[in-house]
Amino acid sequence: MEEKSISPWKSSLTYGLYLGIAIILISVIFYVTGNPFAKSAQWISYGVMIAGVIIAQFSYRKLLGEVMTYSQALAIGVLTMLFASVITGFFTYLLYAIIDPSLQEQLRLSIEEQLVKQGRVPEEQIDMAVEMAAKFQKPAIMFVMSILSGTFVGLIISLITSIFTQKKPKEDFSA
Template identity: 25%
Template sequence: MNSVNITPEKNGIRYGLFTAAGMIVYFLLASMLHLTERVEFSFLNGVVLAIGICMAIAHFKRVRNDKMPYLQGFGTGIITSIVASVIFGLFFVIYTVINPSIMDQLRARDLFGFDLSVTIAFLAILLQSVMSGVIISLVAMQYFKSPDHKPIEGIE
């Protein structure tokens, strides 16, 4: 992608797909190792999400020759997290159809009670991933912002 054709949206979608693939691979690996029974291991999805967001912002900055507007970089990270979380959430819904015992395992942990449904789990995945993605993007942009970035001096 050259700098003329790259936009925060295109870059965010591209890296969102990569990030979702990483989250899915981690989930399948955890499922094969029976680590899905322990909800504590789900925090590693946040690590995968952070890596994907940082890679998306770094790529966007590199393609733009280190001249990246702050909000475009921030938007790239947010779009990456939205795309990744929606795809991973949909994968989780499909996975519960294939392997319904995963919902029984989550219910047995009594984190949400026996009222936990696939819909609530999907919405929880979306909420957790998108909110984490916004915070990760905000923190990552402090590192990736352009060296000539100047904060607003005053609003008149």
């Protein structure tokens, strides 16, 4: 049986676009409701990412004729998350640099509040920790970090989901 050679780029770009838009919608909903830094937004986004990767993998497997190797499933998952991360990173840049620059200060205050609540960081080190975190909260750095972290999360998700979405060809023993 011949293995079909279909590029994962177009499929992953399409599903990455859908996934990126879905994650942006979640961010917008939490932003509009006044909870832009809610933990529940992160957990919902992770669930959407997992679902998006799985849907992209099954769709690609269908294009391949219901036969897909582990490496093909891994590639489609990581590429989908890469494209989704570029889209969400661009949105994050626009949100923090143009739409609402005050979010940078709100994020700084949120981090400080979390550190105080946790109580693990001594009082005199909280300012230093918040100052260090603030260096990574510039819109351009957030854009790059969004792409890197999103792609890394996509790798982790895909390493796991590829186990279940791969489908090896049936061996033909007739000779």
